[in-house]
Amino acid sequence: MWEYQNAAIRLDILSAGSSWKQDPEGKKVLRNHGSSAIHLWNKNKPEQELILCSSCDLANLSDDKGEYGLKAHARLLVASEGGLKSEHLEWVRGELQAVVPLADVNQVLQQYTSGGFNFKPTAEDSKSIGTRWEGSKAELPSVIVIKPLGKLPRRGKKCEQLATADISKVHLEVQCSPFVLVNPAVFMAYTVRGNASYLGYTANFGRPQTKASVIFSDIRFLEGMEGGVVTDTHGKLIGMVVGCLSKAGGEGTLTVIVPWQELMDTLEKKDDKYKLRMSKTVSVESPMTPASFNGVCAITVSLAGGRRGWGSGVLINRTTVVTNQHVPGDDYQSVTVWFDKTHNSEAFVDQAPLPGVDLVFLTLRTPAPPIFFPSRLSKTPAYRGQPVESYGFGLMYPTAPLRPIQPLYSRGHIASAVKMSLEGKPSKDNAMLCSTAHCWNGSSGGGVFDSRTGELVGIMASNGKVDNGVIVPDMAFVIPACGVIDKALQLKQKGKQGKVADRVKDLWALRETHESLFNPAKPKL
Known part of the structure; x- marks a missing residue:
């Protein structure tokens, strides 16, 4: 032995x-x-x-x-x-x-x-x-x-x-x-x-x-x-x-x-x-x-001049993928969603339902095959300390030859949950989450899931970066499923656009959103 x-x-x-x-x-x-x-x-x-x-x-x-x-x-x-x-x-x-x-x-x-x-x-x-x-x-x-x-x-x-x-x-x-x-x-x-x-x-x-x-x-x-x-x-x-x-x-x-x-x-x-x-x-x-498919897809983007880009997205029904608006960007020529090496679909980029929030929906030309099950959106607000897992197609180009399509996986917890409505008012819903489950470049649009229920908690929008340019992958900024993605989906289904308060836009730009008050201690008599 x-x-x-x-x-x-x-x-x-x-x-x-x-x-x-x-x-x-x-x-x-x-x-x-x-x-x-x-x-x-x-x-x-x-x-x-x-x-x-x-x-x-x-x-x-x-x-x-x-x-x-x-x-x-x-x-x-x-x-x-x-x-x-x-x-x-x-x-x-x-x-x-x-x-x-x-x-x-x-x-x-x-x-x-x-x-x-x-x-x-x-x-x-x-x-x-x-x-x-x-x-x-x-x-x-x-x-x-x-x-x-x-x-x-x-x-x-x-x-x-x-x-x-x-x-x-x-x-x-x-x-x-x-x-x-x-x-x-x-x-x-x-x-x-x-x-x-x-x-x-x-x-x-x-x-x-x-x-x-x-x-x-x-x-x-x-x-x-x-x-x-x-x-x-x-x-x-x-x-x-x-x-x-x-x-x-x-x-x-x-x-x-x-x-x-x-x-x-x-x-x-x-x-x-x-x-x-x-x-x-x-x-x-x-x-x-590799982890089994849980709704997270690879997205490849053809750009002008023969350039290409890629990112991630989450299948939320058989014809709809949610991702970040910056993944296709403004100068895309075509967008393809990949479920695995042999199953993919071209997609239309819909109008952004919440101007000012880095979120957009893609409509698939061909519905996802039945073997690829969509993710379930969480109906309850995420909370600080909640165990989560991230899946996104970071670092490695997803459709490169000689290797299967697989997302990068990480495990962590919700480090911060900012409660604020899209109107910028106090709310039980979150306007932003921060997660310690890693987000690498290319993971944008990838899913953050509750480790216990498997429900979609949100999609990654970016990772942290300090002043000297060093990237902090275990500081992921996440758009919440409950309170943001669910409301954006309702607007898409109605063919409408919503309004987002400047305070929410400031939040996502990491500008100050809460006034600092000085409360001097009063001496006791």
Whole structure:
């Protein structure tokens, strides 16, 4: 029976031309580098033990002929979660045994890095830690196998793989060791939680495979997180972090996770001795599947001059989609609504029913097929703290070849609910919601749903952006279903336009809508 625990690796790198044989005390150390790892062992056969990580710096310092599998000026140390004591962290020497390229993972990532995304960390980053980089030793990312040369204290959990589930049903947990060299008491077995947001697939003869080779997560990537073990909240194995994928324009970042089965398959192809017999195994299919259709559609827009745009929308009946007015914009030539790769319909853009609110309805030329059920609008006002989920076609162009149409998924809660009628007066209804479920660029018009009932709480209009231009995806501004979308739909059905008070327009422009009064405290007699 195999068990696992969080671990860390430490690279000590001497200046060029030095070696650890010449400088065993490390007086000429140029730089130290730490990152996360996974320690695995067979409880019934203690001699079967290994450490897995994914460090591009370590890959570039490997040397098959070198002592400990490394170049002479590099030293590799490993530590385990169980080795963290009240006063110290125990490190032992590690021997690099194999650098195994994750070929399918690289094929998936190339679909994005060739189209406006950057992957980190890369081999080029090794320059920043003084490595004499002359080209990558292996495709990146890779899975690296290390043999600990000393006894690592064990504090393990049983290795069990997660059974198949759609991404909206799983909460991810990453145990990692970012910044472990800063203070291991703080950062050893550092635990963060988030969601499986998107799945990446390889292609065979131009057709996407059914097995996802990559899981993209909304978990914030931290330096040194690569090599972290990913589980569900019950400790069942899901995969390992290998890096992050960022949109070149700064629109958003997703943490890249390799599914556990992908890791195991890759290692077994390299050598049968890496065949880890888990206490519970799954098929070669991915334990993750895309969330089922819940009304959220992809929208592609043809613009003048051959340009194109895209966004999201929500099907609210078989012929009507609600989205933001800025998704089609004013200079569109045609609009297409996509339910999946093979079902779509051109759409007419109706007159905006509420001038001043970024909301419009699309009327489908062809009704949605019966297999695609519309969303149900919530009839009760949303409230602060309400658990919600967001679905929108952010970051990735939805109809790109070689991958299925799937929205980005996130989970959060209603952070703020501004009660105000469309006339600008006090009301039980909301005029604006703020959600911590992520909204990425391209998610505009996507749905925010009640996590318990599945009802549509609202549609995302934009994400936050601070003065320096940094985008805040977990600050989503949401147009409420109850109080705004429902009233706009009634106006559309009557062929009328409503009026929106300037105070509501100011609210959506993030201008002050409430007077600030100073109420000095009166002294008591």
